Amino acid sequence: MVDLNDKARCFSFFSPVYDEEVMHKIGTNYNLLRLDRAKDKTTFLEKHGSKCQTLIINGHTELNQTHVNNMPNLKLVVCSSAGYELMDTTTLQNRNIKLTNTAAALFDDVADMAILMILASMRNLVRGHDYVASQRWAEKGMFPLQSSLKGKHLGLVGFGKIGQAIAKRAAVFGPNIAYHSRSKTRLAAFIIFLVWLILLFGRTFWSLWFQADRKLKI
Numbered sequence: 001m002v003d004l005n006d007k008a009r010c011f012s013f014f015s016p017v018y019d020e021e022v023m024h025k026i027g028t029n030y031n032l033l034r035l036d037r038a039k040d041k042t043t044f045l046e047k048h049g050s051k052c053q054t055l056i057i058n059g060h061t062e063l064n065q066t067h068v069n070n071m072p073n074l075k076l077v078v079c080s081s082a083g084y085e086l087m088d089t090t091t092l093q094n095r096n097i098k099l100t101n102t103a104a105a106l107f108d109d110v111a112d113m114a115i116l117m118i119l120a121s122m123r124n125l126v127r128g129h130d131y132v133a134s135q136r137w138a139e140k141g142m143f144p145l146q147s148s149l150k151g152k153h154l155g156l157v158g159f160g161k162i163g164q165a166i167a168k169r170a171a172v173f174g175p176n177i178a179y180h181s182r183s184k185t186r187l188a189a190f191i192i193f194l195v196w197l198i199l200l201f202g203r204t205f206w207s208l209w210f211q212a213d214r215k216l217k218i
Contacts (some may be wrong), residue, residue, distance in 0.1 A: 012048075012071070014041075014057040018080075045070040058082040059101070065091045082106055082162075103161065111165035118170070124150050150174035 011026065012033040018026075018093055018128035026032060038044035049070035056064060068074065068091045075097060077087070082103040093101050120126065123146045131143045152175045156163045159181035167177050 011056055012052040012056045014055055014061055014063065014067075043068075054078060056080065057087075059086065061086060063087040068092065068095065068097070076100070082110070106164055107161040110162050111169055114162075114166045115169045118154075119149065119173075122147050122152075148173075152176070153178065155179070 004152060011030045011173045013023070013036045021090065023032065031051070033044075033048050035041055035044055035048075045067060050072055052071045054076045055063075055071065055074060056078045057080070059079050063077065063086065065088050068088065074095070077092060077097060079099065079101040081089070082101055084101055087099070089099065128143050128146075131137055135166075137143060149170070154167075154170050154175040154177045156167060156177070156179040159167075159179040161179070163179060167179065170177060175206050
C-alpha cells in the first residue's frame with residue numbers, strides 16, 4: 001500500500017517541467033517527490049520510488065528500465081513534450097504503465113513557431129532589430145531589403161500533424177511546398193509529393209519533423 005496522506009496520489013518530477021508557482025499549486029493537491037532536486041537521483045529513487053504512482057518528466061530526460069523498476073507502484077508517466085525517444089517504452093508496456101505526451105496539444109503552437117523562424121530567417125529579423133535598436137539606421141539609413149518567401153521552395157521532411165499544420169500556414173505566403181513522408185497525403189492541391197532531393201535545387205527552406213531516435217541516420 002502507498003501512504004497518500006489523504007492526498008490523491010504521489011507525483012515525482014524527474015526533471016524540471018514547470019515553474020515553481022505551478023509546482024506549488026500541484027503540491028497543494030498532491031504529494032510531490034522532487035526527484036528533480038535530488039543530488040543523487042539513484043539513491044532518491046531507491047528510497048522513495050515505491051511511493052510514486054505518477055511520474056512527470058520531459059522528453060529530453062532518459063527514463064530507463066532501472067528507473068522504472070525502482071517505482072513498483074508507478075501507473076502513469078506524463079511527458080510534458082511531444083517526443084519521448086529517451087524513454088524505455090518496452091518496459092512501460094510490460095508493466096502496463098500508461099504514457100502520455102503533448103503532441104496533440106502542442107502541434108499548432110510548434111507550427112506557429114516554425115513559420116516565425118522561417119520568416120525571421122527570410123527577413124533577417126534579428127539583425128534588423130539589432131540595426132534599429134543600436135540606432136545605426138539614423139546614421140546609415142534603411143536596413144537593406146530582404147527576400148520574400150513567395151516563389152521559394154519549402155521542403156517538409158515528415159508530414160504528420162506538425163508538418164501538415166506548417167504547410168497550411170506557409171501556403172498563404174506563396175512558396176512552392178513539397179514534402180517527404182512514409183506515405184502520400186492528400187491534403188490540398190498545393191502540396192506536392194516529391195522525393196526531397198529535388199528540393200536541393202533553387203532557393204529552398206527545409207523544415208524537419210520526424211521522430212529522432214538512435215536508429216535514425218541522415
